[in-house]
Structures are given as C-alpha cells and as structure tokens.
Amino acid sequence: MDYYKILEINRDASASDVAKAYNKLSLKWHPKLSKLDHNTTYHHFCLISEAYEVLSDPIKRTFYDKYGEEKLKEGFFANGNLKGGYSFAGNPEEIFEKFFGTSNPFAQLIDTNGSENHGTLFSHAFGGQNFPGIPGPQDLEIQVECTLHELYNGCAKTVSYQRQILNKDGITTRQITETKEIKIDRGIETGQKIVYKELGNEAAGFKSSDLIFQIKETPHPTFKRKGNDLLYIAKVKLANAIAADPIQIVTLDNRKLQVPVDQIISPKYVKMIENEGMPIFQQDEVKDFGKPYTFGNLYIRFDIQFPEDLTESQKNRIKDILLEGQQQ
Numbered sequence: 001m002d003y004y005k006i007l008e009i010n011r012d013a014s015a016s017d018v019a020k021a022y023n024k025l026s027l028k029w030h031p032k033l034s035k036l037d038h039n040t041t042y043h044h045f046c047l048i049s050e051a052y053e054v055l056s057d058p059i060k061r062t063f064y065d066k067y068g069e070e071k072l073k074e075g076f077f078a079n080g081n082l083k084g085g086y087s088f089a090g091n092p093e094e095i096f097e098k099f100f101g102t103s104n105p106f107a108q109l110i111d112t113n114g115s116e117n118h119g120t121l122f123s124h125a126f127g128g129q130n131f132p133g134i135p136g137p138q139d140l141e142i143q144v145e146c147t148l149h150e151l152y153n154g155c156a157k158t159v160s161y162q163r164q165i166l167n168k169d170g171i172t173t174r175q176i177t178e179t180k181e182i183k184i185d186r187g188i189e190t191g192q193k194i195v196y197k198e199l200g201n202e203a204a205g206f207k208s209s210d211l212i213f214q215i216k217e218t219p220h221p222t223f224k225r226k227g228n229d230l231l232y233i234a235k236v237k238l239a240n241a242i243a244a245d246p247i248q249i250v251t252l253d254n255r256k257l258q259v260p261v262d263q264i265i266s267p268k269y270v271k272m273i274e275n276e277g278m279p280i281f282q283q284d285e286v287k288d289f290g291k292p293y294t295f296g297n298l299y300i301r302f303d304i305q306f307p308e309d310l311t312e313s314q315k316n317r318i319k320d321i322l323l324e325g326q327q328q
Contacts, residue, residue, distance in 0.1 A: 001050075003051035004055070006047050006050075007052065018052065019052075021052075022099065024101075026048055026099070028043060029045045046090065049092035053097065060072065078194050135207065135289050137201035139200050139209045140201050140209060141193075141213075142159060142161045142211070143216050144157060144194075144213045144215055145217075146151075148220040148223055151278070153252065154186040154280060158181045159182060159213065162176065163175070164201040175183075182213055184215070187278055188228075188281075189217075190216055190217035191214065191216075192216075193212050193295060195210055195212050196212075198210060228295070228296030229298070230278060231301065232301070233301055233302075234301070234302050235302075236265060236303070236305065237304075237307075244264050246260045247261065257276065259273065265302045268303060273300070275297065276295065277295050277298050279294025280294045
C-alpha cells in the first residue's frame with residue numbers, strides 16, 4: 001500500500017503537507033459528506049485515515065519509508081520503539097475527531113480543491129487553516145494619551161501593552177508584556193490610529209491581528225483644539241479690555257506671541273490670528289517630498305475679569321466715564 005499515493009502527496013512532503021492532505025481528503029470521503037455509496041466511501045475514508053496515522057507519526061513514517069508497509073506491520077525497530085508492528089485499528093472517526101477537534105464534519109466548511117481555506121485549531125497545529133464560524137483574534141487596540149503640546153510638536157512615545165501569543169504547541173496561548181516606541185507626527189488628531197499589520201494577538205489557525213495605537217488628546221489648561229484650529233481663552237482685566245491693550249500668549253511651541261487688539265474687548269469679541277493654529281497632519285507620502293507644514297488658525301476669546309470691590313467714588317467715576325462715552 002502506497003500511503004503517499006493515497007494522500008496524493010510526494011514522498012518528501014512535510015508534516016504540514018501531510019496534514020493538509022488529510023484535511024482535504026478526509027472531508028471529501030467522509031461518509032456523511034460523500035455522495036458515493038457507503039461501502040466505497042468508508043473504504044476510502046479508512047485508507048486515508050490509515051495513511052495519515054502512519055505518515056503523521058515520525059517513527060512510523062521513518063520505518064515505512066525504509067522497509068515498506070509489510071515490514072511496518074510485521075514490526076520491530078528495538079531502540080527506536082515500534083517493535084510489535086503497526087495495525088490500523090479501524091477507527092477513522094476517532095482520527096477525524098482528534099484532528100478536527102469535533103466529530104461533526106459539517107462544522108468543517110473546507111474547500112476540497114486544496115485552495116486557501118479554513119480549518120480548526122487542531123488542523124492548524126498540523127498545518128491547516130482557519131474556518132468560518134470561529135472568529136479570529138481581535139485587533140489589539142491600545143489607547144495612547146498625548147498632550148496638546150505633544151500633538152503640536154510631534155514626539156516619540158514608548159508604550160507598554162499586553163498581547164496574546166501562541167505557545168510552542170501552536171494551539172494554546174499566553175499573555176506577554178511588550179513595549180514599542182511609536183512616532184507621534186505633528187498635527188495628528190485624537191481618534192486617529194497608527195496601525196502595525198499582523199503584530200497584534202495570535203490564535204491557532206489564523207493570521208495575527210493588527211496592533212493599533214489610537215490617539216487620545218488630554219485636556220490642556222488654556223488651549224482647546226477644534227480640528228486644525230485652536231481656541232484660546234485670554235483672561236484680561238476690565239481696565240485692559242476697555243483700553244484695548246495688547247495681550248501676550250505663550251504658544252504650544254513656547255513662543256511668546258504678541259497679539260494687538262484694535263478695539264475695546266467685549267465679552268462677544270473674538271480675535272482670529274491666521275496660521276497660529278495646529279500644524280495640519282501630513283501623510284507619509286506628502287512628507288517625503290519635504291512639503292512644509294501648513295497651520296490652522298488661532299481664535300482668541302476673552303474672559304473679562306471685573307474688579308471684586310470698588311468704592312462708591314470709583315463706581316461713580318466709572319459710571320460717568322461710560323455714560324459720557326455713550327453720548328459721544
């Protein structure tokens with residue numbers, strides 16, 4: 001009996017090739033799936049199971065390759081074990097269940113033409129693939145908190161996270177802690193994602209999921225971001241507001257920005273300064289051409305600080321001045 005011919009593989013086939021062949025042919029000839037008569041189907045199902053049982057076992061396969069089927073079934077080997085000889089137990093259903101992790105062939109919706117298809121956790125351990133019905137590992141999403149200062153200037157952050165990896169048996173998993181340094185580009189926004197393909201969680205029978213770092217902006221005490229624009233609340237005393245005195249703002253890149261004011265500051269007054277907002281995020285392909293950053297705008301609103309206490313004389317003088325101004 002030529003076990004390699006039964007499984008439709010070459011003699012130099014790897015353990016993975018043996019498993020893939022069984023994966024495909026055991027479903028093709030499973031009595032519950034085959035359309036042929038039961039006797040023919042079961043005969044082939046047993047042959048495939050026997051061939052797989054021998055060729056998936058390194059000791060049996062080595063003996064079979066060297067001495068053939070007859071000597072394999074007669075036995076002996078001594079120090080390399082085997083001894084009493086191999087005999088197929090006539091248990092193809094048990095072999096099927098051990099391989100697929102279930103006795104139900106309908107759970108294994110595998111394409112029998114040998115193309116990239118789906119298998120189970122057990123089939124993966126022997127070289128199979130994933131199958132529909134069992135979800136693959138979820139993408140590993142890590143939230144990365146960044147200050148507005150970091151988002152304005154760009155930075156590098158070292159992030160620690162836990163991910164699931166396969167053990168050496170190719171089936172069970174464990175959690176490990178890893179660290180990764182990620183680059184935060186200027187102008188990147190909260191909610192944006194930095195994706196590392198297939199560096200996330202692992203699971204038997206599936207490609208690794210993606211590792212995704214999602215940006216979350218932390219509140220700033222004086223600036224607030226609105227897309228590419230910045231909003232700044234300037235606290236000014238009532239006297240300075242009336243005098244339309246200029247104000248000074250320390251920007252997110254630590255410049256001291258002098259802002260002229262061309263009218264009396266009222267609670268509804270908003271001052272806009274072009275190109276003093278956030279740097280507009282550039283995709284990698286744009287940055288490669290050395291294109292300079294463009295910026296959004298800065299909008300300044302004013303929190304007018306009224307005096308907490310005035311004498312009657314001061315109140316009257318202010319009142320007279322204001323009333324005089326309204327009459328002009």
